Amino acid sequence: MGGTIKTSWYALRLKPGAARPYRHDERLTNIEWSLKREGIDYYMPMELAMKIHHRTKRQIDKRFPLIPGYAFMRAIPNEQNWRKVAECDFVSSIIGINGTPLALPAAQVELIQMAENSLRELYEYHKALRAYEEAQRLRKVTRRVAAEQFPAGGVITISKEHRLFAGRRATIVAATGRNTIKAVIETLNGMANAEIPLEFVEEVA
Incomplete structure (x- = not known):
């Protein structure tokens, strides 16, 4: 009766430059490319940070090692060719005792994975928040411009998307600096x- 093949996690100490982007595929680091090429099941904990691209000047997501100088691999202890791993490009050594690779507790690696996921979720949240704030900034209409577009005494129709005054006609009292206009509504x-947000103004008479 066959059973589940048991694998274990091992830590790899890396050489300098291992975490730099691989020159032919910047989605991978040098060590990730090297381990992948050799068919080694690896795990490289990474975190994201917002950086400005040196050529395009655009904001980009940049990957950085969560645990600098180390990566992890998963293997079947009695079947792994450890010499092949040790000689892999950008691998300095395999963490062990007296030359014997030391298996890590699975829970330890799971905690690292949980921390990586939490940091990724936090980063994505702040990224979305920055995008929202930038969109709001670009949409903001100054009070002077709003007053020119929506002069006092003008008549507007409120769009059907407005919860309370959908389709109603209103007379403008004044524009505000809050992307709204004060109005008297029939x-x-x-x-x-x-106060009606400008996004709900459908027509100006």
């Missing part, structure tokens, strides 16, 4: 004063 119960 309702079934008479006139109502409200």
Whole structure:
């Protein structure tokens, strides 16, 4: 009766330059390319940071080692060719005792993976927040410009997307510096004063 093949994690000490981007594929580091080429099952904990590209000047996601100088590999202890691993480009040594590779507790590697995932989620959250704030900044209309586009006394129609005053006509009282206009709105119960976001202004008469 066959059983599950048991693999273990091992730590690799890396040579200088191992974490630099591989010259033919910047999505990989030198050590990742080297281990992948040899068919070694590896894990390189990485974190992301926002950097400015030196040529295009655009913001890019840059990968950095979470544990500088180390990578991890998974292998079947009795079947792994350790000499092949030790001679792999950018591998300095295999962490062990008296030349024998030392298996790591699976829970230790899982904690590193959890930390990497948490940092990735936090980075993506802040990236999305920056993108939202930039979009809001670009959309912001100054009070002077808004006053020119939406002069007092003008009549507007409120778009159907507005929750309270969809499709209503309103008379502009004044533009604000908050991307809104103050208006008097015609309702079934008479006139109502409200601030209407500019995104809900459908038509200006």
